[in-house]
Amino acid sequence: MFIVITFLLFTALVAVIAAFKTREENLDTQDGYFLAGRSLTGPVIAGSLMLTNLSTEQLVGQAGQTYATNMGPMAWESTSCIALILLAFVFVPRYLKMGLTTIPEFLEQRYDSGLRKLITLLLLLGYLLTYLPTVLYSGALVFNQIFNISGLLQVSELQGVTITATAIGIVGAIYAIFGGLKAVAVSDTVNGIGLIIGGIALPVITVCAFGHGSFVDGIHNFINLIPAEKFNAINPANAQAPMIPWPVLFTGMVVNNLFYWATNQTIIQRALGAKNLAEAQKGAIYAAALKIITPLFIAICGLLVFYMAHNGLLSGDQVAALEKTSDLAYPTLIITMMPKPLLGFFAAVLFGAILSSFNSALNSCITLYTLDLHRPLFNPNASDAYLVRIGKRFGIVLAIISICIAPVVSLAPSGLYDFLQSCFGFFNVPILATVIIGMFTKYTPPIAPKAGLVLHVVLYSLTKTPLFPIHCHYLYVLFFLFVFQIAFQLIMGKVRPTAQPYVMKDAQVVDMAPWKHGKKAAIICIVLMLALYTLFSPIGLAG
Template sequence: MNIDLTMVIVYFVIIFLVGIYKSGKQKKDAESYFLSGRSLRWPAIAMSTIATNIQAGHFIGMGGAAYVYGLAWANFEIDAVFGILLATFFFVPLYLKMKVFTITQFFEIKFGSFVALSYSIFSLILFGIIYMGGALYWGSYAINGIFADELTLLDTFRKLVENLFEISLNPVTFRLYIIVVFMGVFSSLYVYFGGLAAVVRTDIIQLITLLGGASIVLVLAVKAIGGFSELYNPANYPDITTGRDHLMHLFLPSDHSKVPWPAVFFGMALLHIQYWGANQVILQRALAARSLKDAQIGLIVGGFLKYVFAALIIIPPIALVGFYKPLEDPDQAYIVLVNTLLSPGVRGFVIMGLFASLMSTVDSIINSVSTLFTFDIYKKLINKDASDENLMKMGKKSIPFITLSGIMFAFALIYIKYHGFNLPLSLITNEISYHIKAGYTILVLAAVFCTNAPRKLVVFVFIGSAVVSLAFKYFVFPDMNWLNRTGWVIVIGYAILAIVSYLSPGKKVKWKDLFIVDSRQVGYFGIVLAVSLVVLNVLFR
């Protein structure tokens, strides 16, 4: 057993022990299990939130896209700051004021039980299946690519299964299936015992590990291409297809098929509102904040961390284009970097970081989806008088089913990847989820800014947005960029609700009453974050 694999195994053991630490002494009530007793301070909120957000799919999937499209793919990270700022000063203060466990409960207060139930069901599908399956897929893809030689034991097991059932199995996909099952089950175990407190404890360790490992790859990749200035040298990109002279441009031509610059400020920006403002998986730490100040500072610090990870994820694959032979599969970019640039031991540390990104995402999804199911389905529809003990038991019982759902979707992604699909797979998973996310964005904007919108109309627009999105894709605007298409769905849906809300009787909402800042210090931090977003867009345009 080599040193890299040994380091990874030891890391798994440490994470598991940290996860279950003090689980037996934890208070036996729902608030402690699902929201860590609403006691989180801003450093924990910042680190755990970003650890949840950054997954192996960012390094493998986004890295593959960056290898092809360059810095433009960093917009998915950098422009997240727009959504973070709205969540910090408009959405999260309302959630904390209402002391909700889930975002669904907020929507129920605003729009009634049907909208809330619809949101919850869509969320269970989006997070428990698509997000979790995607995270497990990318993790297995990375593990198999890096540890191909060390996984010969799985080939022995495969042959045993083939002989036992008299079937023929693909060696690569079989290894991926086994890895997916292992990672899903492993991550679910410490969530089962420790709840959100376990997730936050492990996330902090995993973020630090991830930052360290990814920083090493960034430094070595830039050194390999000849320094930072060489990233801007057109001679390093002879086969560039973006329409620009090098890959270090944030903005691509307006007619680019994947990330045209208008889409960055339109569809992409609007979708960040949903991800950071109405996402149970991301906002569960903010909901568990000790105070509004902790929640707001935690999210703002998280915004600055997004800049850091934009560099860590996107720049190394760009550098790879300049110093390595062309890759047939762009998704191999980060794996090639790890296997090419790193020596034993250092390689193990970086691999630990990749595992950290996977586990921190999967454990958070499991915890949040369990919370959604327990409060929005079980307590609301099955056992309205459930005690805290009943809620905790049901939350734990739901974990195996959530894990299984994510595993099955990961299996589907593996099948797609290894049956003739050659483009970066993140494009497909994004498009699938955005049919749902458009409705989420409309819903959260309407809940905050359209207080007089009729509930039946909200239901119609929310459900109808997915139908309109599909119609736009397959019938009306099949050639339109997917971000722009989703942006138009959001604009049309929200415009309908905003106009009707304005014309309806009742007290009109005032923006100044919705913009909530805990203190002047928090306001200054927010201004700095907002200005930095503008500066980065100008500098790297």
């Protein structure tokens, strides 16, 4: 009962703070509802970026991959640092200069309205069929373990997960649909503080238990009683998913991360809501610094559970369950090692992280549909208040569909995180290539990205069939398809150039003075990332 009470108290506290902070916001205007009135500061942007990104699909998925392989999955977190730095210095200045609300809006300015609608539809399908259901399923998986929902209701585990996913979806939809971006960002910041505290506390408590109360002894036992290769984050070039081959760190991982952090509407919407360029850059670089330390309380948890499983600290049933699906590693660590007085608080923080990813993606879907599909197709002269009402109705429908699809994610053969990233491959490459080509060329015609998109979907689909002669990691495939996409669009620009060159317009909506300490902070982040990889390599702990 104490666990339930502390869970409810912290969850209610976050809701009260979010309501208080947004009590004077005008949510009937386009900028007020979709971009938080262009008022977000660096720390709020960083907190929202982290919580939007960091949810149970990361905690569960990456810890599970690490349990099954080694420290290689930390690449999903640590190498995001580079993409966030590029976001700060290459992409955000251009987005803010144009006064964008959505990425498809840029595509219409640069190409035509047809491409805007096509990309919007593709993004919505991607969120609906993969991202939103995966967030709900991974969160439900954790909560079913912590609160034993299936046991309390005397139903199967899948039914318990389905019921929990429904509850999470309803609460998340309330935030996103009725509070707008500002409510999402504020709740993200509060939950972000709790997640960092709770996320770091869990491995620290576990290591202390390994050392019978001594953190130093626990570290010594942990390092010496696990095979050295488990600490290695640098895998062979021919490694297969869910392992991360080292060459993809410079190829497919870069493409994947750059799409996610620099062109993904769910992420970009936080930066677009910045009060000025300096705050947007601060938010991106603060987030880059945080992404470097997250492997120390996400991926490392997989190794902690591996230690427990091989040193008699787990029951036979727990070990058997882990052999069946490594995605249970993180929930197992929580229920086994987190002290009961803290379990309710940590459950509330995890609940906040789940809500953050779900309601942030839902809010972005509402924005995409309302501004990039509904208004141009059905009511070009619609008022802001009307668009907000339409967005709320669409959000309700989207939430219901996502809840229905969530249980299907349990069928993912290689773990839910790998499933999610692999599904992103159907649309991330052409969108990223189109944005880059659109920004840095002047004569590429609209037919180039449209034809390129169709080619990519066909080619990527072929790599998923037995007809594809080469069996390699999908991140290699994404990189080669990205190179092909860039080359194809450049060639089309030479063969069928537009009559008039594209000129990027200055909307003059925010102050464009950059952050004066930005470059120094970015260099520090890169050095720290290299140090982390040195630690988890054959010349470090894996030696």
